[in-house]
Amino acid sequence: MIGYLRVSTDEQANSGLGLVAQQETIQRYADAHGWNVVWHEDAGVSAKSLDRPQLQAALARLRPTPNHRDVDGIVVAKLDRLSRSVVDFAGVLELARARKWALVAIDLGVDTSTPTGELVANVMMSVAQWERRVIGERTSAAMQAAKRQGRHMGRVSTLLRSTGDRLLILRTTLTLAETAAQLNCEGLATASGAQWSADTVAKAQKRLQRQGSASEA
Template sequence: MRVVGYVRVSTEEQADSRAGLDAQRAAIAAEAQRRGWTLVDVIEDAGYSAKDLRRPGIRVALEAMASGHADVLIVAKLDRLSRSLVDFAGLMATAQRQGWACLALDTPADPTTPMGEAMVSIMATFAQLERRLIGQRTRDGLAAKRAAGVRLGRRSELPVTVVSRIVRERAEGRSLRAIAEHLNADSVATGQGGKRWYASSVRAALSAAERNGASTPVQTV
């Protein structure tokens, strides 16, 4: 059996440390050796979420499987592959149609059998449920903070002189884009310390100025 391994971590911190990636690689290599399989490649996505399959690494892996480069796509854990039941079901259907198998080491199911395929699909359902529960808890927590009057988001640290300049230029009839270009030309930092202004960031500064009592109306162009 020729196998392609796929590894993934979901945050830039994990991607930088490589601890998660290396652990997954080791587990895949050990399983391939135990079964007498030939591990032809290990493809990674460092710093990508599993909410969908829009990841460069998994695309390369799936192209390798479709081209007959290997017989089995192996992952250390099912949620390294996908947390979306729709994506996972579609991937399983693709594997069946193209004649290759997908194996996750955290499930004892053999996806090449009808019973094993059913078991893997059930596990994928719970992986998606976990993702949705996390999202729901996050939304509930944010709603509770808003209800308590907590201001969410990063706080802008724009100097009063910069805010006054933006309000003044807008009152003179300049477009949001023109104001952004002027700020960039003068190397004015954004409220978050960034080096480049855009029409959207100028609009945000104007909106904040309005909330703080400025009288200049915010327009969209």
């Protein structure tokens, strides 16, 4: 298993106390489950996004095909060491489920290698999905109300070229759902700044392919 460690300030990184406490917690849990641990550490890095060098290295190590990877999952002492965003965490959970590796947050009892932990993870994912849908419905209602009143609401949005290129690369080997999860894990937003889903990936891919065809013509 990958043991992931993170502290957010240089002072914490220099003292080493926060990192030691996390490592000890993970090691005790690993010993109780008979796991070997390899360590990835982001010192002095915020959890405001998933764009962290060692976290991305850990996720890259958890390749899509189980037979081609040397680790079975990732474990953190506390959920906030991995992410402070429920939506980001849900994205990592979706990626773990799609690629069939274990995700463990010891403080919450989330351990997708066990039936109970998987249940807790699924509940968290459902809550995150519900939250996104409620926000979407409220936004849609507000826009419809503005439209009835003759007011323009919203803006023309454009997907970053780098994000579009990354999406097309991922789609060569991943499913729509896996691509959405990976884009969310990498902190790459949709054109409107929202999280990716299988549906938005499919729509964006079609637009990008149409644009590519038009350019070639």
